[in-house]
Amino acid sequence: MYKLLHTLQVELGERSYPIVIGEGMLGEYDLSNYVRGSQVMIVTNDVVAPLYLEQAKACFSDKNVDVVVLPDGEKHKNWQTLNLIFDALLEKQHTRRTTLVALGGGVVGDMTGFAAASYQRGVPFIQIPTTLLSQVDSSVGGKTGINHPLGKNMVGAFHQPEAVLIDTNTLHSLPPREVSAGLAEVIKYGLIRDTAFLDWLEQAMDQLVDFDSKALAEAIFRSCACKADVVAQDEKENGLRATLNLGHTFGHAIETFAGYGNWLHGEAVGTGMMMAADVSAREGWISSADYDRILRIIRKANLPELPPANMTPADFMSLMAVDKKNVDGMLRLVLLRAVGEAEVTSRASAANLSATLSAFCRQKT
Amino acid sequence: MYKLLHTLQVELGERSYPIVIGEGMLGEYDLSNYVRGSQVMIVTNDVVAPLYLEQAKACFSDKNVDVVVLPDGEKHKNWQTLNLIFDALLEKQHTRRTTLVALGGGVVGDMTGFAAASYQRGVPFIQIPTTLLSQVDSSVGGKTGINHPLGKNMVGAFHQPEAVLIDTNTLHSLPPREVSAGLAEVIKYGLIRDTAFLDWLEQAMDQLVDFDSKALAEAIFRSCACKADVVAQDEKENGLRATLNLGHTFGHAIETFAGYGNWLHGEAVGTGMMMAADVSAREGWISSADYDRILRIIRKANLPELPPANMTPADFMSLMAVDKKNVDGMLRLVLLRAVGEAEVTSRASAANLSATLSAFCRQKT
Numbered sequence: 001m002y003k004l005l006h007t008l009q010v011e012l013g014e015r016s017y018p019i020v021i022g023e024g025m026l027g028e029y030d031l032s033n034y035v036r037g038s039q040v041m042i043v044t045n046d047v048v049a050p051l052y053l054e055q056a057k058a059c060f061s062d063k064n065v066d067v068v069v070l071p072d073g074e075k076h077k078n079w080q081t082l083n084l085i086f087d088a089l090l091e092k093q094h095t096r097r098t099t100l101v102a103l104g105g106g107v108v109g110d111m112t113g114f115a116a117a118s119y120q121r122g123v124p125f126i127q128i129p130t131t132l133l134s135q136v137d138s139s140v141g142g143k144t145g146i147n148h149p150l151g152k153n154m155v156g157a158f159h160q161p162e163a164v165l166i167d168t169n170t171l172h173s174l175p176p177r178e179v180s181a182g183l184a185e186v187i188k189y190g191l192i193r194d195t196a197f198l199d200w201l202e203q204a205m206d207q208l209v210d211f212d213s214k215a216l217a218e219a220i221f222r223s224c225a226c227k228a229d230v231v232a233q234d235e236k237e238n239g240l241r242a243t244l245n246l247g248h249t250f251g252h253a254i255e256t257f258a259g260y261g262n263w264l265h266g267e268a269v270g271t272g273m274m275m276a277a278d279v280s281a282r283e284g285w286i287s288s289a290d291y292d293r294i295l296r297i298i299r300k301a302n303l304p305e306l307p308p309a310n311m312t313p314a315d316f317m318s319l320m321a322v323d324k325k326n327v328d329g330m331l332r333l334v335l336l337r338a339v340g341e342a343e344v345t346s347r348a349s350a351a352n353l354s355a356t357l358s359a360f361c362r363q364k365t
Numbered sequence: 366m367y368k369l370l371h372t373l374q375v376e377l378g379e380r381s382y383p384i385v386i387g388e389g390m391l392g393e394y395d396l397s398n399y400v401r402g403s404q405v406m407i408v409t410n411d412v413v414a415p416l417y418l419e420q421a422k423a424c425f426s427d428k429n430v431d432v433v434v435l436p437d438g439e440k441h442k443n444w445q446t447l448n449l450i451f452d453a454l455l456e457k458q459h460t461r462r463t464t465l466v467a468l469g470g471g472v473v474g475d476m477t478g479f480a481a482a483s484y485q486r487g488v489p490f491i492q493i494p495t496t497l498l499s500q501v502d503s504s505v506g507g508k509t510g511i512n513h514p515l516g517k518n519m520v521g522a523f524h525q526p527e528a529v530l531i532d533t534n535t536l537h538s539l540p541p542r543e544v545s546a547g548l549a550e551v552i553k554y555g556l557i558r559d560t561a562f563l564d565w566l567e568q569a570m571d572q573l574v575d576f577d578s579k580a581l582a583e584a585i586f587r588s589c590a591c592k593a594d595v596v597a598q599d600e601k602e603n604g605l606r607a608t609l610n611l612g613h614t615f616g617h618a619i620e621t622f623a624g625y626g627n628w629l630h631g632e633a634v635g636t637g638m639m640m641a642a643d644v645s646a647r648e649g650w651i652s653s654a655d656y657d658r659i660l661r662i663i664r665k666a667n668l669p670e671l672p673p674a675n676m677t678p679a680d681f682m683s684l685m686a687v688d689k690k691n692v693d694g695m696l697r698l699v700l701l702r703a704v705g706e707a708e709v710t711s712r713a714s715a716a717n718l719s720a721t722l723s724a725f726c727r728q729k730t
Contacts, residue, residue: 079444083513090515095691118483120689121510121521122601145486148448150455156486157522236487324485326460 002028005168006221010140011232015160019140019224021217025167026128027055032062034126034162037097040065043085043112044103045072048130051173056103056128059165066092070108074261077107077147085115096120099162105131105178106138106265110156113144117159127161130170132182132216133266136189136223139164141231141241147260151322152252158236166224168217176209176302181266183208183301184247186219188273189226191294192243195340197222198297205300242325243342246334247272253319254307263308270303275360280336282352290339312365313357367393370533371586375505376597380525384505384589386582390532391493392420397427399491399527402462405430408450408477409468410437413495416538421468421493424530431457435473439626442472442512450480461485464527470496470543471503471630475521478509482524492526495535497547497581498631501554501588504529506596506606512625516687517617523601531589533582541574541667546631548573548666549612551584553638554591556659557608560705562587563662570665607690608707611699612637618684619672628673635668640725645701647717655704677730678722 006021040063068088102112116125129139145156190198207215234241251272281291325332330346337343367389405428433453467477481490494504510521555563572580599606616637646656690697695711702708
């Protein structure tokens with residue numbers, strides 16, 4: 001039998017939905033209530049399918065369940081792979097009353113969500129995230145999409161799921177590198193709006209990187225609560241929600257430069273947060289003690305603190321120019337006004353940004 | 366100077382927008398008010414660009430205007446062509462504050478709209494339809510999308526434009542076949558909800574196929590008014606809006622079977638409306654005199670009354686199975702309860718549907 005640990009609600013009026021967190025949910029917890037019609041299409045990948053597909057199917061016992069298995073990895077987050085989902089839906093004659101189910105990490109969730117947003121101009125979907133990163137971040141909030149060779153997540157939609165089911169048991173099958181990547185987004189919540197959580201993280205980090213179940217469940221719950229609160233206030237990212245992108249402007253540039261999949265998203269965000277902290281320190285917004293504290297946390301989480309060795313300041317500038325937060329050609333960054341307080345701004349001085357890029361890039365030109 | 370003929374409003378709360386109809390609008394009418402930022406990307410095709418691109422640019426005199434020219438035709442309404450728009454946006458570093466402009470027929474409008482719905486998870490766009498079909502139907506109402514080899518318009522989004530600008534002078538460059546195709550959708554409005562308009566169309570049809578400017582402007586205005594009214598009542602097609610698909614279930618099957626672009630959309634809808642009228646007559650909903658009246662109108666508009674010679678009843682059944690109106694495996698059709706009154710129904714008898722397919726298909730198996 002499953003053990004229900006936490007239930008949260010993302011409050012978005014008629015698009016509100018629950019986040020259900022527990023142990024042993026897959027195969028036990030009934031999700032049929034969140035399916036309107038009789039058709040279900042589970043979308044997963046070739047790594048997750050052997051581990052959890054049969055259990056996921058059992059969550060929809062009285063439905064007609066079809067399955068499409070995608071190749072694993074960020075480098076497949078593109079049109080070609082997205083089309084495999086549409087092919088399967090049309091071959092199995094799924095109508096507008098179908099429900100899609102994302103079973104996997106952030107790549108599967110983002111692509112399934114965008115497929116759901118676009119199939120027949122929009123059908124419902126359910127998130128069953130199986131990685132720490134997708135459980136604490138990407139499965140909640142309705143951002144969906146695919147990458148373009150010139151920019152990450154450049155094509156997509158806002159499309160909220162019907163429900164998010166998090167089974168913390170799935171974390172036991174993750175490689176340590178993926179847990180660290182997930183912890184980058186966990187640390188982010190502490191840095192941008194929850195100093196008490198950051199204090200707790202400093203204490204609990206050793207247990208977290210050691211796969212301690214209780215600590216991980218607590219980190220997931222507090223992260224989801226933070227994300228749900230921000231999304232409820234600013235669903236379409238007109239303001240507050242952009243602060244969730246701390247480290248992401250630098251991070252997306254790293255991911256695009258390195259080639260999708262060579263750096264994990266969370267790893268790039270970890271380095272990106274250090275770069276954002278560095279600009280914030282140069283602006284005088286945080287102290288050097290604050291900066292050192294953040295660096296210690298990033299190191300404890302086993303996250304990289306420098307971008308790829310062959311990446312130059314010019315690479316960053318060119319890749320950051322198309323960031324979604326930019327307005328009329330002005331680069332906008334999420335910086336730390338203080339530890340626990342983030343701000344989206346275009347007021348950082350070009351000199352400080354340039355100094356940060358120089359300091360972090362080992363290849364200067 | 367331009368001559369403003371009509372202005373209509375599509376009433377959708379904060380997503381309301383105007384339809385501006387006139388002669389000589391292109392190159393003269395200022396659309397800058399509908400652009401929030403400084404960037405504009407005009408999307409057009411290689412047939413329309415030589416005719417109207419320079420004039421369209423002049424409608425955005427104080428903006429930074431970039432252009433992407435797509436290959437012409439329904440067979441290019443796919444991922445590959447859609448990606449050309451994303452390529453151009455990213456290469457020219459367009460941000461979330463850009464505005465897309467669709468300059469062309471329904472294919473350009475549907476693809477530009479879907480690109481706008483998806484680029485950076487959604488940017489605004491403006492419709493400048495240049496064919497009769499797009500002026501009376503596809504540019505209004507926010508349906509956007511692309512085709513899939515297994516079904517027409519199967520991937521897309523609801524995304525309303527900021528404004529629709531209709532310059533009736535662009536009709537003078539159309540081939541007669543395209544005017545007839547547009548008239549299919551015009552006739553549709555009469556059949557589903559406006560008998561007075563249908564009476565007028567019977568009188569005016571000779572002038573319409575003869576490119577009479579005054580008659581065409583009137584047909585466009587009355588068609589847009591009808592469409593705007595339906596969309597305002599049912600934006601996401603939960604009910605009433607589906608009646609706008611009279612003839613489209615059969616029509617989409619014809620288009621998919623014939624290969625996209627071999628039949629014009631309006632031609633397929635013309636034949637599809639005859640087939641829907643035939644089922645309606647067999648159900649006893651309309652009289653044989655009504656059926657003959659509709660047939661005369663379709664013939665006067667120079668529209669085809671039979672599907673492709675090699676298409677069988679089985680081809681129709683298989684292609685109609687994935688229609689977006691279907692619910693849980695039940696085929697749903699738009700039929701005529703009477704001339705001037707349409708209904709979406711799954712209650713038509715299988716025997717009558719089968720008899721209609723037999724009657725219209727020259728190849729029986």
